[in-house]
Amino acid sequence: MVTIRSMVNGRPAVSAKPRLSLLSRLRSRRWAAYWMILPLVVLIVGLVVYPFVYSVYLSFENKAETKFVGLQNYTKLLYYDTFWLVTGNSFRFTLTAVFFKATLGLILALILNNLPIGGQRLWRGVSLIPWVMPLALSSMGWWWIFEPTHSAINWILVQLGGSPKPWLSDPFWARVACIVTNIWYGTPFFMIMYLAGLKSIPESLYEAAQIDGARALQRFRYVTFPMLSKLIGITVMFSTIVTFANFDIVRILTRGGPRYTTHLFGTYAFNIGIEAGHLPRGSAVALFMVPVLGVAAFFILRNIARGEE
Amino acid sequence: MAKITRREFMKGMVAGSAAVAGTMAVPGVVRKAFTAKATLNIGLWNHWIPGAVDVHSAIINEWAAKNNVEAKIDLLGPQVRDIRTIASAEARAGTGHDIMALGPFDSWAFVKQCEPLNDVAEYLEKKYGKFDSLGTYLSYSEEDKAWYALPAPMGSHSYPMVSRMDYFNQYAGIDLPALFPADASKRDAKKVDGWTYDVFLEAAKKLHKAGYPFGNPISETSDGNDWLGPLLLSFGSQPMDREGNITIESDGTLAALEYLKELVQYMPEDIYGWDDASNNRWIISGKGSCIQNPPSAWSVAKKDQPQNAAQLWHHDTPKGPAGRFRGALFYNFIMWKWCKDKQAAKDLLMYLLEKDQQWKILAAGQGYDMPQLTPMYAHPVWQEQGPPPGTIYNYIIRGDEQLVVGGYPAHPIAGNSIYGKHILPVMVAKATTGEMTPKEAMKWCAQELEMIAE
Numbered sequence: 042m043v044t045i046r047s048m049v050n051g052r053p054a055v056s057a058k059p060r061l062s063l064l065s066r067l068r069s070r071r072w073a074a075y076w077m078i079l080p081l082v083v084l085i086v087g088l089v090v091y092p093f094v095y096s097v098y099l100s101f102e103n104k105a106e107t108k109f110v111g112l113q114n115y116t117k118l119l120y121y122d123t124f125w126l127v128t129g130n131s132f133r134f135t136l137t138a139v140f141f142k143a144t145l146g147l148i149l150a151l152i153l154n155n156l157p158i159g160g161q162r163l164w165r166g167v168s169l170i171p172w173v174m175p176l177a178l179s180s181m182g183w184w185w186i187f188e189p190t191h192s193a194i195n196w197i198l199v200q201l202g203g204s205p206k207p208w209l210s211d212p213f214w215a216r217v218a219c220i221v222t223n224i225w226y227g228t229p230f231f232m233i234m235y236l237a238g239l240k241s242i243p244e245s246l247y248e249a250a251q252i253d254g255a256r257a258l259q260r261f262r263y264v265t266f267p268m269l270s271k272l273i274g275i276t277v278m279f280s281t282i283v284t285f286a287n288f289d290i291v292r293i294l295t296r297g298g299p300r301y302t303t304h305l306f307g308t309y310a311f312n313i314g315i316e317a318g319h320l321p322r323g324s325a326v327a328l329f330m331v332p333v334l335g336v337a338a339f340f341i342l343r344n345i346a347r348g349e350e
Numbered sequence: 351m352a353k354i355t356r357r358e359f360m361k362g363m364v365a366g367s368a369a370v371a372g373t374m375a376v377p378g379v380v381r382k383a384f385t386a387k388a389t390l391n392i393g394l395w396n397h398w399i400p401g402a403v404d405v406h407s408a409i410i411n412e413w414a415a416k417n418n419v420e421a422k423i424d425l426l427g428p429q430v431r432d433i434r435t436i437a438s439a440e441a442r443a444g445t446g447h448d449i450m451a452l453g454p455f456d457s458w459a460f461v462k463q464c465e466p467l468n469d470v471a472e473y474l475e476k477k478y479g480k481f482d483s484l485g486t487y488l489s490y491s492e493e494d495k496a497w498y499a500l501p502a503p504m505g506s507h508s509y510p511m512v513s514r515m516d517y518f519n520q521y522a523g524i525d526l527p528a529l530f531p532a533d534a535s536k537r538d539a540k541k542v543d544g545w546t547y548d549v550f551l552e553a554a555k556k557l558h559k560a561g562y563p564f565g566n567p568i569s570e571t572s573d574g575n576d577w578l579g580p581l582l583l584s585f586g587s588q589p590m591d592r593e594g595n596i597t598i599e600s601d602g603t604l605a606a607l608e609y610l611k612e613l614v615q616y617m618p619e620d621i622y623g624w625d626d627a628s629n630n631r632w633i634i635s636g637k638g639s640c641i642q643n644p645p646s647a648w649s650v651a652k653k654d655q656p657q658n659a660a661q662l663w664h665h666d667t668p669k670g671p672a673g674r675f676r677g678a679l680f681y682n683f684i685m686w687k688w689c690k691d692k693q694a695a696k697d698l699l700m701y702l703l704e705k706d707q708q709w710k711i712l713a714a715g716q717g718y719d720m721p722q723l724t725p726m727y728a729h730p731v732w733q734e735q736g737p738p739p740g741t742i743y744n745y746i747i748r749g750d751e752q753l754v755v756g757g758y759p760a761h762p763i764a765g766n767s768i769y770g771k772h773i774l775p776v777m778v779a780k781a782t783t784g785e786m787t788p789k790e791a792m793k794w795c796a797q798e799l800e801m802i803a804e
Contacts, residue, residue: 123801190631207620210622296569296571298779299623299779300780301570312770315431315435317766
């Protein structure tokens, strides 16, 4: 950059920068960053912010979308038995599925971490298959396994001398089927996150613990678990958001049945909004998810921020 | 003498003379092509019968070529809920196709964006007689005096009973082809009158005992609506009237629920988890003696289990204390308000719904599609299909059944919600599984109906 220097009262004058044209400014490094994130911003505004704001607006309208009704769509839901059934379903589904995914993911990660390197690669790849498979496709596979009349799993149960279970036609077993499918799909995510965390724990910590006479369980309790705890927190919160907003599994396995007992907020919002033609109330149902997801997002961001500190 | 075109007719001669209408209807009249090339984007229902949609597309393309119109056809579905999602997106965006084939109730979700088609509907009714009452219910707005959709045959279907002749004969002592012969003139009205839900219950008991139960879903599925809605009506149970008054808490509903509580004892236990294909598999496999379905189950059985298909007979539903009702899902065409070439779109719709074209479409559908204009019932396709010969003859209404859709007679906007939320099957499921007493289930249903009303 060319600067013109002159002496004013014996001191160097302030560097006089030539005025940059708008084009040059836009080409500057600082602006380049904005340009590069612009497509992402456009995508987020178009596909997240706009639909969100629009659904909030919709939720304040009447069924025909001709009249502003304030919070009526929300308040009506609160007096509605099915809404509370759906709320219970959503929490039950999320808490149970996330607990089992986190536990199984940790167990799998510990097993994989102790395998020889060659075997580890193979099993790591195999374990990831459920997670990389399109969920709609794998849910179809699970539907075939649980199909009410010709269930593959019932066939196996009968062959083993057991009795068939009313998968998908009884509320308890239908909930079990949805949760099992979600666990099967989501466990590899936990496993791979924990595995990455395990790899980053310095070996010296284990050696020190071993010198102090720590047994395997104590090494896990006092070294592994504390070192993974932040990662566990973030993973659990992240999975809570995704699980709570689940749609595909219930939609394909049970369509919310039997008797609405497997409907989640997502599937129920779709049912009311699209299938039953009451878009404003469907939006209101979907927006009831926001506080829960917001709390989860708050904790995730706080954990990340603390980690950065 | 100058030939009168549809275009000219539509421009102001709707109320014109029958003579003009007659001239219009003459097949083969060469119509004046559009001077400037018009473009029509058409969303057509993708028929599951191989080749049927090709016939439909060919008819459109042939018309387009003759009339200087560029027709762009998109095949949608065959799941109507997928088409509804597309239509919903188009209605929000205010752009998309010009003409779309929609499933039952769907046009009511988009009434504000649909162009009234009164001139076309009135022309067709004048020429062929009134549309079926269900077609009118689903396409015509009494409040606005407007046809927001045009009842169409392609995709339209009903839910007769599909029964095993051999099992009914052997275990229940009922000769179905004799009761419902493949010739309406040979029907014995007295015998048909005796085909009631009580008689059916006795038959269901016997068939269950023999190991071949009657099977239909009582779950959140379309088929659940399509047999339970009519059954409830047969007992005098109506969810809501057209004015929006909730009428489900009635003696008729109680009677129907009590009846169903008994009937489910002779049905498979897993019907509460069945989907739309479950009853098809039930009858195709040979495990079941009876379901309620269009001829699609029989059609698949013809390929996969021909020995079972040869024993299937389609026939009327039983009669209840309040009448005989059969479920049906009628499709229709809509024209979006943003269509630029409205005249061309109307001309095409009118052409498609003329007898000559419907005739070809009905033949291509191999008997699956149901016309909504009674003169089309004379088509031979239902007589010709088999084996067994004449099995789907009674798929078309030949007796005293009234076609209805789950949610009827509520206003179609409310009916759409009743159907879409599967309120009636869930009420029945709650009452018949013991989760609730019939009275509690009725109350629960009333609360659901209140919620969808506004």
